[in-house]
Amino acid sequence: MHDKVSAKTVMIIDDEPAARSNLREVIESFPELTIIAEIGDGKSAIEAINQHKPDIVFLDIEMPEIRGFDVARATSHINYQLVFVTAHEHYALDAFETNAIDYLLKPARPSLLEKCINKILHQEEIALEALQKQKTPSHNLVLSDGNALRVLEQRHVTYIEGIGRYRRIHLTQEGTELNRMSTIISGTTLDEFEVQLPKLDFVRLHRSYIVNSNYITMLSAESRRYYVSLKGFGIKIPVSREKVAELKQRFQ
Template identity: 60%
Template sequence: MANSVADTKRVILVDDEAAAITNLRAVLDGFDALEVVAEVRDGETAIQEIIRLRPDIVFLDIEMPGVNGFEVARETAHLNYQLVFVTAYSQYALDAFGTNAIDYLLKPVRPSLLEKCVRKMLFQEGLVLEALEKKSNAGENLVLSDGKATRVLNREQICYIEGIGRYRRVHLDSNGAQIHKMTTIVSDTTLDEFEAQLSSPTFIRLHRSYIVNLAKAVSLSSEDRRHFIKLLDTDVLIPISRARVTEVKRLLGS
């Protein structure tokens, strides 16, 4: 099915190497959901164009003459766009994720990795999630007990639910899409009860102690054969049991 104009994500490419931009476009032009609105060769112009064009996605080189990629990211951090660093230098990875970049691609960029990155972003923006949600007949609210009273929450607020001993912590997005402003409610409702209420493709039991809202997920990572989901705009990593890794990759388009 073709994407509507409203679904199209505006993209800016920033790199001082023309060949690098050409390689990115060779893959990105294959996605109907993306529209490259600017190609920029230096950091100073990148800041101006990001502010002027208000893109949804920016692919950003790090080492450029004059203003570097990190400075561009800092100067435009107040704008709501998804950031992907594309660089030949692996040593910047930790600094890059400190800027809330959702991915870090090393040059020469493998087309398969770039495609995975794009699918992940489109999922996060809801282009894939919309189709998943149509399959769900579940209600909009979640009912939980905190031991003293019964509370009703909008399920869209839920980032993840964590089981700790006899209690569960429900981590909520208290300000729309700004997950970094999470609040927490302690509940005695069991994870099994939560899972039954949240019967939906957007919520998944990643681990015996965690249920996560995939709409808040931004990327998969792995370390020492352990797999995690990273939540948008946070440093939170949710562990994934080995039995669920394949399913999670499928849902996230990884």
């Protein structure tokens, strides 16, 4: 039996009534959650968050006049769990900058929304379990994803690239379908990834790249620099000079 007194308070902020309805239907199925407001514009959202200080906010990004990112920045002094729900995948890096706990693409499937809510409700248990998995041999990859830990199957990773202070994990087609996004932004360092990933399958080709060797199709030289091509990706990834001999030996 769940105690409604200790229920977490939730706000839904989206200018589309249908999107709010979809979120409401799933959220209301959790006795641990209480929806205290549904808001359709950024200005009212900022006022309501400041006034009511919710525990969880489901926030659209593209809204008239004041966007979701502006709402998040204007209320960053309030401690709430932020989940972006948007139709635009390319906002993932900006979303990570706001410390959002999750990033869902519209239309948000009920199963993914339920998984997101369970992650929020059971953060401590999930984090402890993920950290325990790091200590034992595993086929999973544990990464920092905003304020939470995310667990991916290693085989769903094609390559990881460093982009400034963050890393971008590029997923296989199967990984993309499961996670509903083709890339995931993480604060986990490449050195930390390198420790987790098996050296038989993954190789650190460059200070900014780790590659799943199963996807390497070609090693080529251009202007005295070496690059690898990856199956299914129209990209050439640089190979540092000290890694060229190792790579050649690997594929002999």
